[in-house]
Amino acid sequence: MPTLAVNNFNIVVSVLGGWISLFGLVSYLLKENFYLSEALISLLAGLTFSPHAANFVRPLEYAGSEENLNAITLYFTRLVLGVQLVLAGVQLPSRYLRTEWKPLALLLGPIMTAMWLMTSLLVWALIPHLPFLHALVVGACVTPTDPVLSNVIVKGRFADHNVPKDLQTIIIAESGANDGLGYPFLFLALYLIKYIGDGGVNEPGGAGLAIGLWFGETWGYTIILSVIYGAVVGWIAKELLHYCEEHKFVDRESFLVFAFSLALLITGTCGMIGSDDILACFIAGNVFTWDDWFRLATVDDSLQPTIDMLLNVAIFMWYGAVCPWHSFIANDVIPIYRLIPLGILILLLRRLPFILMSYKKITQIDGLRQAIFMGFFGPIGCSAIFYLYVTLEFITMLNPDQGDTPRWDVARLQEDVSVVVWFMVICSVVVHGLSIPLGKFGIYLPRTISRTLSSPEDLISFQVGGRVIPRSRSRDETAANTPTESRSVSLRPVYRIGGSIIPEHPSATRPSPAHLSGASDIIGPRDNLDGGSKSTSTKVESESQWNMSSPILPNRMIRFPDEAPSSDKESRELKGDVAC
Template structure:
């Protein structure tokens, strides 16, 4: 920047530093992105957040976003836009009539599982921070939805394509897209219970939230997506729309849906997801745009921007030494307990009633990977805005809301971001590889001939293991034998990879046995199979 009457000077202001930092990260990360994501198996969101921390007040202090923008309002609108784009993308990528064909699975995950996530998180927050139960419900409602941005990084990439079946990836995407718009009923039920009498709270909640926000948004989203599909097909037949406009149509429809639904005061996030699925209801748009990466590029840039921004604005001073019971130890304790018990037990409990989760292994994967991210920050901003009402004056939830939610987002980004690398490291150790593989490959029939899942009408015992599971067990026994571990008397006669075919593995038959002189190279096995 050149100023009048002076020599050229370096500009360390935000107009230079913000694009400099964003561009530096995008260029440098892009050059090594394959190494980071496909070899180290680290999530780009984790790396972006760490970069934001390093560039912010807690690090080198290059940029302090808190001094450049009004953090609450800017964060609210930024997260709204990012989530809307992501849930629209989730709806578009789902197969033909997916919401209808997998309705039972979605109802199980969006009903019992999400309610469990809300109540369990509230109980943990209440016990750790000694808040009232309804106050804890407000905070828990922010983290009840799974995050579509972090879920998208889980279901895409080399590891997911090789190890996670398509139907599991689809149900994770569908759930994260749908339940991000379903956080409103949980949040406003808790807010209304604090603000009004019980009867009035329930009446307002049903009329305003359930009917006007949820039901109306589903109808509007379906109509907007249907109209968009009809008009787009008509314009394509008439050759009125060019190539670039066709591939950017989903982004345009996202903005239109946001505007229309927000104008009538309904749930714009849920409407975007429904509109995306309605747009590709007959699979035409999805198949036409399957080779287009325009939206992926836009998603990546938005995600980089947000997580760098998030790392920059995290109030580390509050998280490291808050007042009262808001201490680092309690924040860490609550994060550990919530990540362990918030989702996994409920997913395993309803696995037998969820057709999209066909094995115990798939239920574990779907139960563990329910990340907390952009959606939690969005609902925290919505809750903070609602708590400005004088009715909530003096309540500790106003002070505790953001630190607890942000600490959980940090914990989820970190833990879920390193889960896959840790899985590879553990699986590279011979004994651990056998143990992990045998545990994840279990079915009820392998534990006991009389084992029953105690939930639902499908709680039936299984008389014999699936042939795939038998092959995995044989492989594990051979490895135990090669290591000198005492195993069962059932011999292994066929060689199989650690992963069943549905998870990207393949099996091959070979005869003969391995002697001590032919011990397998476990580093090669782990690299090939895990």
């Protein structure tokens, strides 16, 4: 006997599939016409289906505990970042990291360090009773720019029309590389908290041991090892795929999906050895297409954008469902009247001033306007969530003797970093997701109003066959002043495509010559189909000077050139008609 199975799996799959289908039906309209990002729309959808609203998707119930939920979010984010960063590396031109190392070194070195310090200072200044080391942790989480949200300004119609190709490429390269380079900033603060945060009572060694571990474990094992590992795996994968493709060992489907399988391999293996899987994926993707072979072979393929879209929609729906929305108002860290100014100041001062100060040294930025654009669009997204949960995992290990009880000096750090990082992610998704459509609206609305106010109030222009024809707005007044026997016929000539006049039906009541003369003064010169002006006469001419060979069809405003008279009788009926 059939039974209902309204379980968690069926609900999640139904909601996810239904939402992706609905979004797909209007995706072109939303993304290419209204310039709305799929991240913003999916985030709002996740909130709508979450326990905070419809309660269709219940992440905590699926996970069983807060710790399991954090682990699921961390692993899901790692997966999405791994795939996205391999694709980001594949999109770069041949040998890009070697040829453009100077601007990348400036962006990933001094500018990224300045972003970290500025963000940390703002957090330290606006959150009461927050130690500066804790502020450095929060600042490190939101310093990297997100490659997922960066797709809003490097892909699609807006990017094609407004963002130069060189600027798109440098944004992709920076957002891919600085995701993995967030580790040194984060672990410098975490090691200092571990060894000097409580006065060195529980963890002896002091600042010297913290700096030593930072250089050895973070830079040596995490960063340098991941770069070497990603480069080696990417080069081996490129050579193997090239060899198999030349010898016809691989089919087209496996060829196209190879980059995704490479991302999964690197994410899993780096996770097992404890290295930086994010940076390794980006390096592997760039080395994989070092000679541009794979990039050019897949440039017209739609599989990569399709998988990219599915992952973006899924991850931001999950973020909308698991985000602690209530904590923005009810928390012991920072009141909402401080949290909102903090979000605004971080978005304005975290990146923009430093790009403006150094944009003349970055050859891809051409002028002040592009510098402002690149400085403002430094989104905070998946990478911030990744570093947030890495931080929470590190904090739980600071006091292993007492289980899950945190050490006294970091008792508030978990809530501090969670509230601020989640709030900054939401702010960035909303602000950067709405900036382009609002900017477009602000540009076109004044122009539309200006054109409307500057046009004559008694005339409206319309276009037929490449020429503009004004007509009277005051139809009621015209009708009132027109004799009753003439009201059934329009006083305005009707044109075919190509410029010739459509004669009136013989049975219709003809207007007087005075009306025709007045109408002819309004209509301008006639244009032919090729766009050239062949006549400048504005007076009434006889039918012998014009070609009026179309049949009389009722309720037709435009005639096509191939609509010839159906009989000689019909042609004779057209004689005597006038034209302007």
